[in-house]
Amino acid sequence: MIVRALLLMMIVTLPAAAQTTRQALKGDSVAVYNLVGELRLEPGSESDVMVEIRRGGADAAKLEVQTGPLRGRETLRIIYPDDVIVLPDWGRGSSTSLRVRDDGTFGGWDGHGHRGFHEGREVRITGRGRSGLEAFADVRVLVPAGKNVAVYLGVGKAFVTNVDGVIRVQVASADVSAERTRGTLRIESGSGNVDLRDAAGDVSLGTGSGDVTATAVWGTRLRMETGSGNVTLTDGKAGELRIETGSGDVRATGAEGDDLSFETGSGNVDVALTATFRSVRIETGSGDVTLKVPPAAGAEVALDTGSGDIDLGGLTLQVRRIEHDHVTGTLGDGRGRLSVETGSGNVRLVKI
DSSP states (O other), rough: HHHHHHHHHHHHHHOOOOOOEEEOOSSEEEEEEEEEEEEEEEEEOOOSEEEEEOOOOOOGGGGEEEEEEEEEETEEEEOSSSSSETTTTTTTTTTEEEEOOOOOOOOOOOOOSSSSSTSSSEEEETTTOOBBBEEEEEEEEEEOEEEEEEEEEEEEEEEEOOOOEEEEEEEOOOOEEEEEEEEEEEEEHHHHHHHHEEEEEEEEEESSSSSEEEEEEEEEEEEEEEESSSSEEEEEEEEEEEEEEEESEEEEEEEEEEEEEESSSSSSSEEOSSSSSEEEEESSSSSSSEEEEOOTTTTTEEEEESSOOOTTTOOOOOEEEOOOOEEEETTTTTEEEEEEESSSEEEOOOOO
């Protein structure tokens, strides 16, 4: 019995000849790793997380699937036995590189917000015209409600639909689309667009380069971030709401929360609030700011522009200090805090 138990705990390598496989991952916390292909997370009806893998490409038979516990959770890893992976349909000029550990894992979170894309051997994923392993794997992950699931993808596309649990999606270079999610959702792309529709819970969306869009999101926290790209929020409500882009426009329509922050290094900020707030902070290094507030809004207000005009848009403000580029005063009952700053651009406040 002891020998049998030990054998069951060992990493299982599925036959490379099988082009389609199905694997159960037991436990409440699991992780799936795949370098190339399409990734789908969908609701599952069984007690375990089920993973369906369809391998393709001229060298599909060389891919292996390994499972076993790693770093405190059950994992499934698709092993690519080459340092160069070729995707003929990706395009000749396309290429991305990432580091892969010997066990087939890459990326990952360490519990402190740090990413692990700097460990392991370098693997390059490229388009047609170069020699290498021509193979990919499309993966479908069926998630029972309440599970903790982390998925990692190098290059391809990712879709998350109608799942409920603690879901983490990390991709190196891929667009990610999600809809109808509940629970905790964290999406992070090194390069690609992130789009979320209809979500409730603790939500964090980020990409190094690309647009981030969210519609109909409610929860305790909502964070949207991109290094370079636009951020758009429509109908978002959260106790803590943070939107940030290094370079791009920020647009939030129907936003509501206690503590709200909107920031861009270079770009315009256009925000429409639907309810009173505890604090609002808006900042852009270079761009115009337009803020629409409800009639009942009350706050201590500070407006600054390094180079531009300030327009109160008919709001009744008890002014303490007014200059061309700086205004402070009290709006309504003054219970909240409102700070707007632009290095170069106009500031405009409007009552909805």
